[in-house]
Amino acid sequence: xxxxxxxxxxxxxxxxxxxxxxxxxxxxxxxxxxxxxxxxxxxxxxxxxxxxxxxxxxxxxxxxxxxxxxxxxxxxxxxxxxxxxxxxxxxxxxxxxxxxxxxxxxxxxxxxxxxxxxxxxxxxxxxxxxxxxxxxxxxxxxxxxxxxxxxxxxxxxxxxxxxxxxxxxxxxxxxxxxxxxxxxxxxxxxxxxxxxxxxxxxxxxxxxxxxxxxxxxxxxxxxxxxxxxxxxxxxxxxxxxxxxxxxxxxxxxxxxxxxxxxxxxxxxxxxxxxxxxxxxxx
Amino acid sequence: xxxxxxxxxxxxxxxxxxxxxxxxxxxxxxxxxxxxxxxxxxxxxxxxxxxxxxxxxxxxxxxxxxxxxxxxxxxxxxxxxxxxxxxxxxxxxxxxxxxxxxxxxxxxxxxxxxxxxxxxxxxxxxxxxxxxxxxxxxxxxxxxxxxxxxxxxxxxxxxxxxxxxxxxxxxxxxxxxxxxxxxxxxxxxxxxxxxxxxxxxxxxxxxxxxxxxxxxxxxxxxxxxxxxxxxxxxxxxxxxxxxxxxxxxxxxxxxxxxxxxxxxxxxxxxxxxxxxxxxxxx
Numbered sequence: 001x002x003x004x005x006x007x008x009x010x011x012x013x014x015x016x017x018x019x020x021x022x023x024x025x026x027x028x029x030x031x032x033x034x035x036x037x038x039x040x041x042x043x044x045x046x047x048x049x050x051x052x053x054x055x056x057x058x059x060x061x062x063x064x065x066x067x068x069x070x071x072x073x074x075x076x077x078x079x080x081x082x083x084x085x086x087x088x089x090x091x092x093x094x095x096x097x098x099x100x101x102x103x104x105x106x107x108x109x110x111x112x113x114x115x116x117x118x119x120x121x122x123x124x125x126x127x128x129x130x131x132x133x134x135x136x137x138x139x140x141x142x143x144x145x146x147x148x149x150x151x152x153x154x155x156x157x158x159x160x161x162x163x164x165x166x167x168x169x170x171x172x173x174x175x176x177x178x179x180x181x182x183x184x185x186x187x188x189x190x191x192x193x194x195x196x197x198x199x200x201x202x203x204x205x206x207x208x209x210x211x212x213x214x215x216x217x218x219x220x221x222x223x224x225x226x227x228x229x230x231x232x233x234x235x236x237x238x239x240x241x242x243x244x245x246x247x248x249x250x251x252x253x254x255x256x257x258x259x260x261x262x263x264x265x266x267x268x269x270x271x272x273x274x275x276x277x278x279x280x281x282x
Numbered sequence: 283x284x285x286x287x288x289x290x291x292x293x294x295x296x297x298x299x300x301x302x303x304x305x306x307x308x309x310x311x312x313x314x315x316x317x318x319x320x321x322x323x324x325x326x327x328x329x330x331x332x333x334x335x336x337x338x339x340x341x342x343x344x345x346x347x348x349x350x351x352x353x354x355x356x357x358x359x360x361x362x363x364x365x366x367x368x369x370x371x372x373x374x375x376x377x378x379x380x381x382x383x384x385x386x387x388x389x390x391x392x393x394x395x396x397x398x399x400x401x402x403x404x405x406x407x408x409x410x411x412x413x414x415x416x417x418x419x420x421x422x423x424x425x426x427x428x429x430x431x432x433x434x435x436x437x438x439x440x441x442x443x444x445x446x447x448x449x450x451x452x453x454x455x456x457x458x459x460x461x462x463x464x465x466x467x468x469x470x471x472x473x474x475x476x477x478x479x480x481x482x483x484x485x486x487x488x489x490x491x492x493x494x495x496x497x498x499x500x501x502x503x504x505x506x507x508x509x510x511x512x513x514x515x516x517x518x519x520x521x522x523x524x525x526x527x528x529x530x531x532x533x534x535x536x537x538x539x540x541x542x543x544x545x546x547x548x549x550x551x552x553x554x555x556x557x558x559x560x561x562x563x564x
Contacts, residue, residue, distance in 0.1 A: 011506070012543035067349030067546065224293070261294035264349065 004136060007032065013073040014039045017063055022132065026123045027086045033129065034059045036069055040076035041138045047167075047278040048078045048139045049271070052125060052147030052154035055183070056103045059083045062148075065260040071268045075275040078139050082125050084151070086118040099183050100190060106178070107154030108202045110191035119191055122202075126158055126165065144274040148172040148263055149227075150183070156204035156217065156237075163215035168277030170218040170270045172263050173225055176237035177205040183231050205233075208240040216247035218273055220266045222256030286418060289314065295355040296321040299345055304414065308405045309368045315411065316341045318351055322358035323420045329449075329560040330360045330421045331553070334407060334429030334436035337465070338385045341365045344430075347542040353550045357557040360421050364407050366433070368400040381465050382472060388460070389436030390484045392473035401473055404484075408440055408447065426450040426556035430545055431509075432457055432465070438486035438499065438519075445497035450559030452500040452552045454545050455507055458519035459487040465513050487515075490522040498529035500555055502548045504538030 007019040015038040024031045040046050049072070051062050062068065062081045072079055085105035091114045094101035110119035134141055145166050147155035152174025159169030178184025179199045192198045200206045221234050228234075234250055241248040256262040275281050289301040297320045306313045322328050331354070333344050341363045344350065354361055367387035373396045376383035392401035416423055427448050429437040434456025441451030460466025461481045474480045482488045503516050510516075516532055523530040538544040557563050 010539050010541065010543040011504075011537040011547070013547045017543055064542070065346055067352065069543075069546070070349065070550075222293075255293040257292050259292065260346070261292040261299055261351075264351070265293070265295045268352075 004132070012036075013069045015041070015069060015073045017069065019059070024086075024124060024128060026120045026128045028118050029086045029088050031087060031124070032059050032083055034063045034081035035133070035137065036063065036072055036079040037137065038073045038076050038078060041078060045138045045140045046076050046078050047142035047144070047280065048080055048130070048133060049274050050125060050130070050143060050145045050158075051079055051081045052107060052145070052151030053081065053084050054147070054149030054151050055084070056098050057084050057151075058103070061260070065264065066267050067264045068267045068271060071271045075271060075280050077271060077275055077278070077280060078137070080129065080133055082129055085121065089118050091115065091118070100186050104150065104187060106150055106184075106187045106191065106202075107157060108188070108191050111198065112191060112193045115191050121154075122157065125154065126162060142167055142278050144168040144278060146170045146172070146270055146274065147174070149232075149258065150175055152219070153178060153204055157202065157207065159215045159217060160204060160207040160211050161201075163211065163213040166215060168274045169215055170273060172220050172266070172270075173222060173227070173232060173258055174204070174219060174234070175232055177203060177233045179203045179206065180236065181231045181233060205236045205240045208237065208244055208246050211246065214246050217249070218270065219248070219250045220253055220262075220270070221250060222253050222258060222262045224255055225258040225262070227258055286414070294318075295351045297323075297351060297355045299351065301341070306368075306406060306410060308402045308410045310400050311368045311370045313369060313406070314341050314365055316345045316363035317415070317419065318345065318354055318361040319419065320355045320358050320360060323360060327420045327422045328358050328360050329424035329426070329562065330362055330412070330415060331556050332407060332412070332425060332427045332440075333361055333363045334389060334427070334433030335363065335366050336429070336431030336433050337366070338380050339366050339433075340385070343542070347546065348549050349546045350549045350553060353553045357553060357562050359553060359557055359560070359562060360419070362411065362415055364411055367403065371400050373397065373400070382468050386432065386469060388432055388466075388469045388473065388484075389439060390470070390473050393480065394473060394475045397473050403436075404439065407436065408444060424449055424560050426560060428452045428454070428552055428556065429456070430454040431514075431540065434501070435460060435486055439484065439489065441497045441499060442486060442489040442493050443483075445493065445495040448497060450556045451497055452555060454502050454548070454552075455504060455509070455514060455540055456486070456501060456516070457514055459485060459515045461485045461488065462518065463513045463515060487518045487522045490519065490526055490528050493528065496528050499531070500552065501530070501532045502535055502544075502552070503532060504535050504540060504544045506537055507540040507544070509540055
């Protein structure tokens with residue numbers, strides 16, 4: 001097991017917000033992530049919510065802006081926040097766009113050069129990081145997954161591609177059908193190549209049609225979200241779920257936008273939703 | 283009345299977080315500030331908490347990081363966040379230090395050139411900004427004041443210099459005795475000159491000895507705060523309050539540091555404290 005370096009540790013709501021660094025084997029670079037441990041972790045292992053952030057974010061945005069630690073400390077829930085792409089690499093064009101390359105890994109396993117040397121974010125957030133967390137910290141192997149925007153789609157993929165690994169899944173303003181949006185087409189054509197058949201395994205709306213086990217999904221979506229119609233397309237996912245009888249609740253929230261003011265407004269609901277699935281609430 | 287320009291507006295916890303810009307007469311420059319209006323402001327005027335931020339902050343840090351809107355929306359409390367110094371000016375040395383000049387106005391009225399042309403942050407946060415808020419927005423003239431670090435000292439000064447203007451005052455990790463700390467000496471010698479007799483009217487520990495009306499003060503202070511001994515010195519303020527029988531509660535919080543993870547952990551307590559003084563709680 002690779003050594004983990006602790007970068008900082010702050011007490012918050014009687015728990016610990018810790019920033020950590022390690023050498024990722026699947027990403028082939030050094031990665032930073034955030035871990036919130038609730039006070040209950042001092043006396044026994046606790047379950048974990050994996051939070052996947054959106055475009056341009058790092059491991060820190062959620063910890064600093066979502067206000068999640070208060071409720072997570074009440075519930076006894078750890079929260080892990082990975083970064084949104086490999087870091088410290090310098091691939092051609094990697095740092096030139098905010099919606100592609102660094103800060104925009106899209107939680108897929110890239111198959112095309114040069115991205116395939118590093119951009120395996122799906123394996124990282126689903127396998128390597130949980131294995132590290134579950135070895136090194138006082139947590140159980142009970143996991144839930146949530147995320148925002150690009151990370152909301154990451155959470156949907158985790159739930160749809162490997163429903164046995166998670167007790168529950170939710171998303172805030174997720175990209176729902178990346179194959180049909182400009183952000184998704186740009187990222188997928190670089191990471192996965194131009195053959196759209198290869199994209200089907202990384203698109204939530206298409207994955208819904210192929211799942212073997214159905215894990216219910218909770219989505220909150222702001223109605224004043226500027227990306228709603230062009231990039232997020234929750235209607236496509238809803239239609240696919242209707243056709244396949246996949247359990248999905250989409251809550252349209254009047255007046256809310258796309259950013260962290262929206263996330264913080266509903267994070268407590270999601271934390272309680274996951275806590276119930278993880279056996280923390282009666 | 284000068285025109286106010288709305289820069290952005292986001293729904294959060296059923297209220298509105300608004301970012302606004304106006305031409306300040308007392309600061310002689312254009313200023314940006316934040317305003318949270320709780321949902322109750324849609325049906326009638328609400329009281330206001332003025333939040334004064336610390337060194338290097340802008341009007342945005344508290345709104346993004348403190349997680350205060352949830353409780354403020356429950357209580358029916360507006361929150362105004364001024365910036366921490368004049369902006370858009372270019373005085374000699376103004377932008378060279380993080381603890382002096384821009385981002386570090388210390389909420390005093392500067393008397394020495396070139397600072398005296400702009401750096402009248404005390405008059406701005408105590409008079410000009412509340413007058414604007416109370417004219418333009420659905421708020422009452424019932425005010426409370428709080429703040430963090432340099433802004434915690436600003437809140438203490440407001441409470442000690444003009445207790446009739448505020449219903450309640452509190453602070454997080456405030457600088458308590460700036461005349462005896464390196465941050466304070468640096469700022470005061472520039473803004474107020476080298477005659478330390480002129481500093482007495484801008485130092486909370488010295489102001490305690492001269493107040494005409496005693497407004498109780500609540501302070502939270504983290505015991506792992508790296509600035510506690512050298513820059514904050516709550517013991518000096520406590521001693522002065524003991525000598526003068528000034529009502530003061532200092533809550534020392536085990537394990538907590540100086541930053542926003544500390545503020546967010548106790549902000550709900552402070553909001554309820556102010557709400558009670560403002561007549562919002564039984």
